Structure formats: structure tokens, C-alpha cells
Amino acid sequence: MATIKCPYCSSKIKLERFQYKDIVDSELNDKYVEEKQNQQNYYSGNDTTNIYVDEEMCKKLDQDAVEFGFVRNKNGNAHSPNRNAFISAIMTNYYDEFNVEEEQKKNVIVDTLKQNIPLLNDVSTNRIASCIMAGMDTLASEKIRNKKIIIKLKKTNMNENIYDDIQYNKFFNNSISSISEFYYSMFQSFFKLPQYLREQIIFKKKFKDLRKYIEEGKTIHMKYKKDKNYRNVFPYKIVQSVEESHNYLLCVEKTEDRDNPGNIITMCISYRIDNIGDTIKLSNAPFEITEIQKQALDESISNSPSSAQQEPGEHILVALNSTGVGLLDAIYTFKPTHIEPIKQIREYTIYKVCGSKFQSYTYFKRFGEHAIILNDNSFKQSQLISAQKIINNYNSISSQLEEELNQ
16 A cells, blocks of 8 residues: 655545556546647747746846847947847757756656656656646746746747747647746846857857867858948857857968058968857868967967957067056956066066067057056057147147137
8 A cells, every 4th residue: 555646636636556556647648638729729830939037037047148149220220239139049959959958857756757757658757747847847937926027939940840839839738837937038048158168059050160160271251230232251169258258260361461452461360259150161262371370379368369469579668657456456358368567667566468469559559648558669550640640630739629619
């Protein structure tokens, strides 16, 4: 004799061991039909689904949408998140992976049930496991009940297959407790991943294409940001920037020298992958990169993947006064990784900054008079020219205004 608790109605049932299987099957089958009928009553058959989320989840979706370029111009705001497009991208690129994750959870539950209730048949075991999974979905989205933000997901050409699979197959087959809670659980799983992995998921095809050409050692044509022209690039490595949580393509580009028009050069470049165009194709003008360029790009990985070095051992020397030293802890954007003090000269601390000179120049320009780049005549001349332009502009405008004021 044994006493069991029905997983649906919570009633206690006393039965002999041989009776166990028939009673459980009966309980499950009756409840299964009832639940399936009830769920069908809630489905409208429309091409729009309401997803209930809390404020925190809504904020995460919007932040990633903007970060990954899923934006539209709305009420004059050119950076308004396009939720439908971004959620569609999650569906298209993460749905299968999420299903595998859910199936693994369910398999653990099934194995546990079989070990502890050996008389359950496979059908009953799977149904109980589905109910437990549904309960987990409900617990995961419990806070939605008090914070009802509705995201209206529209069916589009991009998400059509996944949309229908969730709407018709998963829901009607009783494998999920509700459509909204399924989406919420998928979002939760997605945002548990670090940003650079979420980026790889959203732009899955782009990463796949780049990895293929890197492995084959092929030169490619690709677009970047809003530039309509294709760039001729030899892709070298895909790396992650710890500071910015983005993925970068370290590569060498064959292009025209801006300082000497008509002269073609090759230069090391770091491109943020989410800004690379979707169309990546084989170049009709292939070229090879040098061992020196490979070494420079390899050093860029540890120094700063977001800005590629042009040569191995690239660095600058910069003198900072006490205010400048304090700014090192206050200014983070585009900050070089390796900044090492090497000498003190009067009130100035001399630092060796390893990595891309371009990054270092861009960073320390924001320090103004509190940072002086040393041993670099080219940069010094550019700074002097820039300063002279500011002085000339100031003198010209002030003279004009004073003259008009005195008329």
C-alpha cells in the first residue's frame, strides 16, 4: 500500500503497487485534455502576440536593441529601439539553442521521475515533466503579474517560422504553459549570457561567414556602418574587448592613403563586428598580410582589440601633471589597457602607454593641457596646427563681434 499525491489536483490516493500505473495514467490523461482545451480558448489566432514583461526586462531589450543597431526614427528620435525587429532576431538566432537548453532541463526531470517513480510509463513521465517545466516558467515570470508592460510582437517575414512554431506547435501540444511566459523565459536565458555572446547570437550569420573566410585565409569585400562602398579586407581574427564587451574583427585593409591620394597602402584595422554590413563576399582583388602585420595584430589582442596597432611594440610616452594623473581614473572611454609610470620629472609623471598610437592620441587629447605627448614630432605638429586654428578662429570672431558691438 502506498499514498501518492496527484501532481494536478493535489488529492491523496491510497493504492496497491499494481494499481499505481492505471490511476496515474487516468489522472494525467483527463487533466491533459482539460488543460489543452482551456489553453485553446486563450489563443486568438491573430498575427500579434502580447508578451508581458517587467520594467527590468523591457529595459534590457531596449538597451540591447539600441546597442546592436536595431533602431528607427520615432518622434524625432533616430535611436528609438525597434523592439519587434530585435525580438525577431532573438527568435531567429536563439530559438533552437534555447530549445536545446529547455530539453536538457526536461531530461533531468524525466530521469529523476523514472528513478523515483519507476511504474510511470514514458507518456506519463513526459507529461509530468512538461507540467513541472511549465511551473518553472510561471515562477520565472511571477513578477510580471504586478508589473504589466505589454510588448506587442508582430508576425513578420523574418520571424514567421518561429512565431508559428511557438503559437501552434508548442502551445497547442501543451509543451508550454503560456506563450507570453515562454517568450519571457527565452529572454531571461538570453540575457544571462555576457554581451559579447549575445552579440554573436544576434549576428550569427555574419560571424559564421567571417569565421569561414578567416579559416580559409581568403580576402573579402565588406561594408562598414553607412559607407556604401565595399572595403577590401583580409580578416585575421575575431576577438572580444573586455572593456567594451563587443566583438572586433582584426584585419588588414588595402586602401588609398589619405595623406597621399592615389597611393595604395595596407594597414591594420579593428572593426566592430555589429557595425559590419550583412553582405560579406569573396574579394576579386586578394592580397596577403605580412608576418609583421600578424605580430602587430596579435599584440593588439592583449593591448586593446578595439584599436589595431600598425607595428609590433607600438607605444607612446606621455607626461601627466597631478591633474592628468587624476584624470586617468575619471576618463574611461577608449582608455588604453597598459599604462605604466616609468619616471618622475618635476611635477610630471612620465608614462609608457602600449598599444595603438591612434587610440592613445584620441584618449589623451581629452586631457587638454594636463597631458603632453613626448618624442612624437608628427603629433606635436598636428597639435600646434590645431591650436593655431583655434587661436585664429577666436581672434577673428572676437574682432568681428567687437566691431559690430561698437557700431
